[in-house]
Amino acid sequence: MLVVDDEPTVRELLSAALRHAGFRVTAAGTGQEALDRAYEVSPDLVLLDIMLPDLDGFEVIRRLRERCQPALTKQGGQIPVVFLTARDETHDKIEGLHLGGDDYVTKPFDLQELIARIRAVLRRTSGDPSAVLRVADIELDPDGTQVTRASEPLRLSPTEFRLLHYLMANAGRTVSKPQILQRVWRYDFNGDTAIVDTYISYLRRKIDNGGPKLIHTVHGVGYVMRGPKT
Structure with missing residues (x-):
């Protein structure tokens, strides 16, 4: 899993919690770094902040969705993206989902709920139609x-x-x-x-x-x- 957030404390908190929940985690603090990491490791899911210091999260997901390399696909589909951001306006949520986000979670957030949402997205996008x-x-x-x-x-x-x-x-x-x-x-x-x-x-x-x-x-x-x- 790729965690993208420009705040080091948030990045570290999320990474530690997700590792404790059994996920393998890599992290990035900028939009360009997120793209580089995604191309390198092909994560199962990207947890993506919108407010980044260079490319915002919307531009990151645009570029991820435009790149159709095999390394950026998951069982024939696209890498799932969950937005995690302080931007809670309705138009931001609509934009994030319109661009191909699989879920949109606003800060402050509950860690257990976030992990449950991540697991739900992974189940939906696993490519297993029977959801076994x-x-x-x-x-x-x-x-x-x-x-x-x-x-x-x-x-x-x-x-x-x-x-x-x-x-x-x-x-x-x-x-x-x-x-x-x-x-x-x-x-x-x-x-x-x-x-x-x-x-x-x-x-x-x-x-x-x-x-x-x-x-x-x-x-x-x-x-x-x-x-x-x-």
């Missing part, structure tokens, strides 16, 4: 509501399926129990997170039975799903 999620030897098909581990089908309840989908969509990132309540149950259960622990236990019996452990507890915070270390 994979972690280690588990595969989840959201359209067919099917789950397999090591090619063996798993029978999950609707709630277990939604919980597994959320964990896999955020693979490598710790999600808190309140976040899980909001996304999986879509209400706060009166703040009682015990239901999350209960369903994690149900999932573990089905998912982690007979294979490497994939669902991990982060004490005092929540849970993270990740493949076995190699």
